[in-house]
Amino acid sequence: MKFGTKAIHAGVEPDPSTGAIMTPIYQTSTYVQESPAKHKGYAYARGANPTRNALQKSIAALEGGNFGLCFSSGMGATDAVIKLLNPGDEVITSNDLYGGSYRMFTKVYERFGIKFHFIDLSNAKNAESYINEKTKLFWIETPSNPLMRIIDIEACVKLAKKNNCLVAVDNTFASPYLQNPLALGADIVMHSVTKYLGGHSDVIMGALVTNNEKIHQDLAFIANSCGAVPGPQDSFLVLRGIKTLHLRMERHCFNGKKIAEYLKNHPKVGKVYWPGFADHPNHEIAKRQMKDFGGMFSFTLKNDSLEKATQLMESVELFSLAESLGGVESLINHPASMTHASIPKEERLKNGLSDSLIRLSVGVEDIEDLIADLDQALAKV
Numbered sequence: 001m002k003f004g005t006k007a008i009h010a011g012v013e014p015d016p017s018t019g020a021i022m023t024p025i026y027q028t029s030t031y032v033q034e035s036p037a038k039h040k041g042y043a044y045a046r047g048a049n050p051t052r053n054a055l056q057k058s059i060a061a062l063e064g065g066n067f068g069l070c071f072s073s074g075m076g077a078t079d080a081v082i083k084l085l086n087p088g089d090e091v092i093t094s095n096d097l098y099g100g101s102y103r104m105f106t107k108v109y110e111r112f113g114i115k116f117h118f119i120d121l122s123n124a125k126n127a128e129s130y131i132n133e134k135t136k137l138f139w140i141e142t143p144s145n146p147l148m149r150i151i152d153i154e155a156c157v158k159l160a161k162k163n164n165c166l167v168a169v170d171n172t173f174a175s176p177y178l179q180n181p182l183a184l185g186a187d188i189v190m191h192s193v194t195k196y197l198g199g200h201s202d203v204i205m206g207a208l209v210t211n212n213e214k215i216h217q218d219l220a221f222i223a224n225s226c227g228a229v230p231g232p233q234d235s236f237l238v239l240r241g242i243k244t245l246h247l248r249m250e251r252h253c254f255n256g257k258k259i260a261e262y263l264k265n266h267p268k269v270g271k272v273y274w275p276g277f278a279d280h281p282n283h284e285i286a287k288r289q290m291k292d293f294g295g296m297f298s299f300t301l302k303n304d305s306l307e308k309a310t311q312l313m314e315s316v317e318l319f320s321l322a323e324s325l326g327g328v329e330s331l332i333n334h335p336a337s338m339t340h341a342s343i344p345k346e347e348r349l350k351n352g353l354s355d356s357l358i359r360l361s362v363g364v365e366d367i368e369d370l371i372a373d374l375d376q377a378l379a380k381v
Ligand SMILES: *Cc1c(COP(=O)(O)O)cnc(C)c1O
Pocket: 073, 074, 075, 076, 098, 100, 101, 141, 145, 170, 172, 173, 191, 192, 193, 194, 195, 204, 205, 206
């Protein structure tokens, strides 16, 4: 089955009791049992819910994986992966990471004795000197947020497998439409479903997909034991959102390309970080491992002025100034004070994230209106 057909049909069967074509919202906490421990596969809704099950199958199919699990947020999903580890274990991860992941790794899990190495993984070889017998996991995010660096997933997998490490990929920015890490050898794919999969800025949710039954069972055990599971209403909304994922992604990519090119040619714009440009340092890897370049990117203004960047963010009318990404509406964001404020300033600067950097999540509106909005806002700065 091709991607668009899977987006509409995978995991979703007509409801067995009524034939309802849409999976019902099974708003229940428990299920009546025929006799003790004899039931229809559902005992208590932390463990399983039919609406959530349908969604888990759908997301697994989109990633080309056998097993899917949904969580109450992307961070809940990430948390479950880190809980596969033990005190003393070490993790190789990138230095250009989602702020919330960086915060969880350094502020929560370092206290539990897990060590994280934050490395520039845009060259996988940089990891070699950090690997030792305690290294158990590679946590990769590509394209990275907000600088759109691309990590070669296959190269990391090769290095990790040689050293018996698991590879987990945060695939949120690409969505399953653009990139499928399991096909490149990764063990686990993580999504902040909040973003492209949900697609309508109305749900917080996370997901994990794997082909490995043992890993799946371990993760399902953690999900049920620790309890970060999503509710059925949210699962329903995401099932609905996924039906148009392929259509939305086509437009995100189309609009993203037009705006990246528009900004690159604008005299007031400094640097545009978009992997679709032939002169992007990781363009060739992006072309190889992604189907297209998506609707996310960042840019600076000439002279790198924070004051002018602020002026621009206050002058846009159609773009909304907000955190998050991947919804149908276009958003503008200031990483240093918003999404990435939890990373200390010295760390941010060291990794090339300047105070004037502006991030766009290009939505699916008409391109003429989006460019007209940026044009009027840029004229004011
Ligand atoms: C948003 C996001 C997360 C966290 O997901 P939540 O659903 O907000 O908990 C993790 N990684 C990336 C790349 C994200 O954009």
